[in-house]
Amino acid sequence: MNRDRIPVCEPLLGGNELKYVVDAVETGWISSSGRYVTEFENVFADYCGAEHAVATCNGTVALHLMLVAAGIGPGDEVILPSFTMASSAFAICYTGAKPVFVDADPETWNIDTGLIEEKIGPTTRAIMPVHIFGNPCDVDEIRKIAEKHQLLILDDAAEAHGAEYRGVRTGMLADITAFSFFANKNITTGEGGMVVTSDSVYYSKLRYYRNVCFPLDAPRVYRHDDIGFNYRMSNLHAAIGLAQVERADFYRDLRIRNNKYYRDRLTSIPGVSFQKTRDGSCNVCWMNAIVIDKNAFGRTRDEVIAYLIAAGIETRLLFTGMHKQPSLAKHGCDCGGSYPVTDWLTANGFYLPSASSLNEEEINYICDKIVECRSM
Numbered sequence: 109m110n111r112d113r114i115p116v117c118e119p120l121l122g123g124n125e126l127k128y129v130v131d132a133v134e135t136g137w138i139s140s141s142g143r144y145v146t147e148f149e150n151v152f153a154d155y156c157g158a159e160h161a162v163a164t165c166n167g168t169v170a171l172h173l174m175l176v177a178a179g180i181g182p183g184d185e186v187i188l189p190s191f192t193m194a195s196s197a198f199a200i201c202y203t204g205a206k207p208v209f210v211d212a213d214p215e216t217w218n219i220d221t222g223l224i225e226e227k228i229g230p231t232t233r234a235i236m237p238v239h240i241f242g243n244p245c246d247v248d249e250i251r252k253i254a255e256k257h258q259l260l261i262l263d264d265a266a267e268a269h270g271a272e273y274r275g276v277r278t279g280m281l282a283d284i285t286a287f288s289f290f291a292n293k294n295i296t297t298g299e300g301g302m303v304v305t306s307d308s309v310y311y312s313k314l315r316y317y318r319n320v321c322f323p324l325d326a327p328r329v330y331r332h333d334d335i336g337f338n339y340r341m342s343n344l345h346a347a348i349g350l351a352q353v354e355r356a357d358f359y360r361d362l363r364i365r366n367n368k369y370y371r372d373r374l375t376s377i378p379g380v381s382f383q384k385t386r387d388g389s390c391n392v393c394w395m396n397a398i399v400i401d402k403n404a405f406g407r408t409r410d411e412v413i414a415y416l417i418a419a420g421i422e423t424r425l426l427f428t429g430m431h432k433q434p435s436l437a438k439h440g441c442d443c444g445g446s447y448p449v450t451d452w453l454t455a456n457g458f459y460l461p462s463a464s465s466l467n468e469e470e471i472n473y474i475c476d477k478i479v480e481c482r483s484m
């Protein structure tokens with residue numbers, strides 16, 4: 109190993125990123141008006157197999173923009189998993205709607221589709237599935253429920269660029285889909301997001317609300333019929349994004365390969381479990397998360413983390429459930445009820461280093477330390 113600390117994640121900027129950023133700077137196009145924004149949107153839409161993509165300045169606002177374009181607002185409820193990043197729930201709160209939580213499935217760690225219907229009420233408008241750690245949800249089951257109750261499907265694919273369900277990529281698995289390009293994502297712009305849809309009405313609304321509700325495709329007059337947002341992505345960020353998406357499958361395959369290295373070494377170790385991928389799905393393995401069963405493993409999750417830190421290996425805890433967030437309780441969300449799978453993941457799980465740039469030697473070192481910790 110040629111480094112003394114392995115970070116939990118870091119970006120891999122191995123293609124045309126610098127060339128395109130230099131071009132943006134040299135030509136003076138550094139705002140959202142430059143050509144890289146449109147090119148990035150077009151290439152990313154193609155990558156998803158979708159008609160349209162709208163770039164934003166991060167994934168949280170991409171979620172908000174998606175909800176606004178879908179007409180979600182005060183008095184509405186949106187169902188989402190309790191095991192997710194707070195941004196998913198916060199974006200619903202921004203619209204004035206209420207997030208309603210559903211526990212995770214113990215195997216896939218995605219929303220437990222068997223628990224969705226009991227949370228549907230007269231004001232439920234949409235389901236927001238989250239493809240956790242890049243693992244596609246049970247899309248057919250979610251579609252069945254959505255059709256039966258006439259709900260929209262608004263995907264949070266922040267962690268799942270290029271993930272596939274029965275050969276169809278994220279971006280095409282819902283009415284509208286939001287992505288994040290934060291620095292730790294499989295495809296990154298540092299900070300950034302994208303909203304993808306094949307519906308031209310949603311597409312117009314996404315562009316309209318992203319740009320402070322300036323009239324679309326019309327001469328610039330400072331008259332605004334609605335309250336909009338400045339959620340635009342800069343040409344500098346889009347320059348990085350275009351270079352990233354040019355090599356999207358390469359970056360994706362590195363993540364999948366590294367996940368396989370981890371699983372090959374750790375699956376047989378008693379007390380270590382991984383997220384399960386459904387047959388017919390392509391999990392893009394954004395993060396390599398494991399759960400430690402202290403009885404079978406002989407050490408607690410926190411002891412393993414401390415052992416790894418001492419060996420120069422960074423880790424990160426998994427999400428705390430939405431039902432445990434003081435902010436959401438204060439906002440009036442129903443945080444009662446039990447979410448045992450989410451609580452189990454929060455208490456016993458953590459991420460191992462997951463950057464695309466990790467190599468087999470480093471992963472072997474990490475796995476050696478986990479095995480060593482067990483036999484101490």
Ligand SMILES: Cc1ncc(COP(=O)(O)O)c(C=O)c1O
Binds near residue numbers: 168299
């Ligand atoms: C599931 C999920 N949704 C939304 C987001 C928010 O994206 P961003 O950090 O780009 O705002 C993240 C970020 O990691 C995420 O994991």
